Amino acid sequence: MSLKIKNVEFLHGENGLSKGDILIENGKIVGLNNEKEQTSFVPEREIDGENCLALPGLVNCHTHAGMVYTRGYADDKPLMTWLEDYIWPLEARITPEDIYWGTLLAISEMLASGTTTFTDMYFAMDKAGEAVEQSGIRAVLTWGLIGLQDNAIAQLEKTVDFAREWRGKANGRISTMLAPHAPYTCPPSFMDKVLQNAGQNNLPIHIHLAETREEMEQMEKEYGKSPVKWAFDIGVFEHKTLAAHCVHLNEEDIDILKEKQVGVAYNPQSNMKLASGVAPIVKLLEKGINVGFGTDGPGSNNSLDMFTEMKMGSFLQKVISKKSQNLPAGTVINLATTGGAEIIGLGSEIGSLQKGKKADIILLNLDKPHLTPVFDPLAHVVYSCRGSDVQTTIVDGSILYHKGEFYSLDVEKVKWEIRKRTERLTKSKK
């Protein structure tokens, strides 16, 4: 499949804008701007880029796609009530087939709002893998592990098998990690086994870390240390680690994250909705720590739209620092693209529009009332655009979404399945 996006303004390098053609062949970007090789390039398909801005596809570094059934199910409740009375009972009824359809719905939402890669942590990830394979999106799949259950070791073995079997699948679009859920659900004896397996199989770690005040209190009581120090002491960071949240950090924690090159997934809207707090992103960036954006699951957000995530994420940093120049638009876009790609281990393949990189590209239609006039297109992306301004989503050189139409999935069927399954899952609330 070869494709030309004609005469389009595009993000080139860090915050640079160029105008010209983007040439795509065999899943990769083969030409940018008005380079001479385009004279001999005869594409199978052309898209007119007039009035559009092309960006690298957005990278959602932390979500739980299969949780779409909990979207709007029980909002505005205290965190533990929300979890114990609503989310966990519902999740206890979720089947692998539910996760397949749930992940497809999440993928539909992500493709229609410009996300081309997502990092998922949930259960029955082989079913999530099927959804990724069929839909054409790119994903890092991680099977959440709870170390407190009787069958924890059997689960670990199962997820290691999954991670080995599925990495590189879907034409290389799937990669995998091991995902011990959080310090308070995975005791050190269990973590030892997880890390042993991570080392033996060369698998990175994906973990929730320092998310809530409750977690901080519990870790202090149980271990006398912060979650980050706990993870450092038991050797988590000897493996490439993607840490979600990192809201509550002291100076020592930040130094550890820097020294061990831990990637941080910033989930501002989930942290706001669950009243968890604000991650010190400006400080982390000043220290040179790699950060990407995540939406977290649809139960605690309640959408997977990276555009609102970027806007809120920037505003939140401005508010807590009382400096309106903090986390500016250009930086935000970098975090949502190259930054995210870096912390999930795909920095050399995706995250920027560069010759030789995979063609994961989105086109935003800027010809809209709420986007007029245009002074600075990048400021528009963060402060004025919505996910619904995405006109076209391309992954691995294939058009997956264009002008409201999904090319790789039957979205009406997906929505029908979700409505039917939600009825069963929510029949009794407690």
Ligand SMILES: [Zn+2]
């Ligand atoms: Zn999460």
